[in-house]
Amino acid sequence: TQLLEQSPQFLSxxxxxxxxxxxxxxxxxxxxxxxxxxxxxxxxxxxxxxxGGEVKKLKRLTFQFGDARxxxxxxxxxxxxxxxxxxxCAGERGSTLGRLYFGRGTQLTVWP
Amino acid sequence: xxxxxxxxxxxxxxxxQSMTLQCAQDMNHEYMSWYRQDPGMGLRLIHYSVxxxxxxxxxxxxxYNVSRSTTEDFPLRLLSAAPSQTSVYFxxxxxGDSPPSRYGYTFGSxxxxxxx
Numbered sequence: 001t002q003l004l005e006q007s008p009q010f011l012s013x014x015x016x017x018x019x020x021x022x023x024x025x026x027x028x029x030x031x032x033x034x035x036x037x038x039x040x041x042x043x044x045x046x047x048x049x050x051x052g053g054e055v056k057k058l059k060r061l062t063f064q065f066g067d068a069r070x071x072x073x074x075x076x077x078x079x080x081x082x083x084x085x086x087x088x089c090a091g092e093r094g095s096t097l098g099r100l101y102f103g104r105g106t107q108l109t110v111w112p
Numbered sequence: 113x114x115x116x117x118x119x120x121x122x123x124x125x126x127x128x129q130s131m132t133l134q135c136a137q138d139m140n141h142e143y144m145s146w147y148r149q150d151p152g153m154g155l156r157l158i159h160y161s162v163x164x165x166x167x168x169x170x171x172x173x174x175x176y177n178v179s180r181s182t183t184e185d186f187p188l189r190l191l192s193a194a195p196s197q198t199s200v201y202f203x204x205x206x207x208g209d210s211p212p213s214r215y216g217y218t219f220g221s222x223x224x225x226x227x228x
Contacts, residue, residue, distance in 0.1 A: 002154075006154075009152075030211035030213070031212045031213055031214070033216050033217070035216075035219075040221075040222075041221055041222070042116075042202050042219030042220055042221050042222055043155070043217075043219050044219070045216030045217065045218075048213070048214045048215070048216050050212035050213070050214055051212075090155075090217075092212075093211075094212070097143075097162055097208075097211070098142075098143040098161065098162035098168075098208070099145075099160055099168075100157070100204075100217060101157075102147075102154050102155040102156075102157075104152070104154035105154050105155075
């Protein structure tokens, strides 16, 4: 059983569309991280959120941490083919230092 | 800065062979981890360490050993390779600090292992 449930697993959209990826849990996390991974490479950190209700923006990407610190979302506005990749959410819990819990990822494909 | 360096990048093993996957970081990070990535399974934690001399098991530790004698290195040993260990292995590290932390992990580029 995954501690973090990520949805959807696959997303295939046209350039210019908006999308949202969800990361949910019944557990509280001290921080939530989002990574992006391209084929043949390791994940690369996009953002970390640590405060309940926190919203962070990275150009066309908006990340939100739930008020109760149990869930997070990633919203992409006007997706572009360059956004194609595997998006992973991951959380840290204060009770288990050094351990990162990953969701299963969302494979996003943006068609021109 | 080299970041996190994993060697080798590719490896083919025969069932029953042993080998060590190397991971080194030059950022003086306290926390280091090993993951395996399989299709549809995401990243699964094998072993992790919060400092030299301290290691702990993740969710899929069977068949793997680790040790952390220095801050920089965190090798992963496969004791007797099995086809089920065919996977892509990633090492990651981050600065250690008290939660909540805004520091994320830096990942290596992976080792692609095939066991035949």
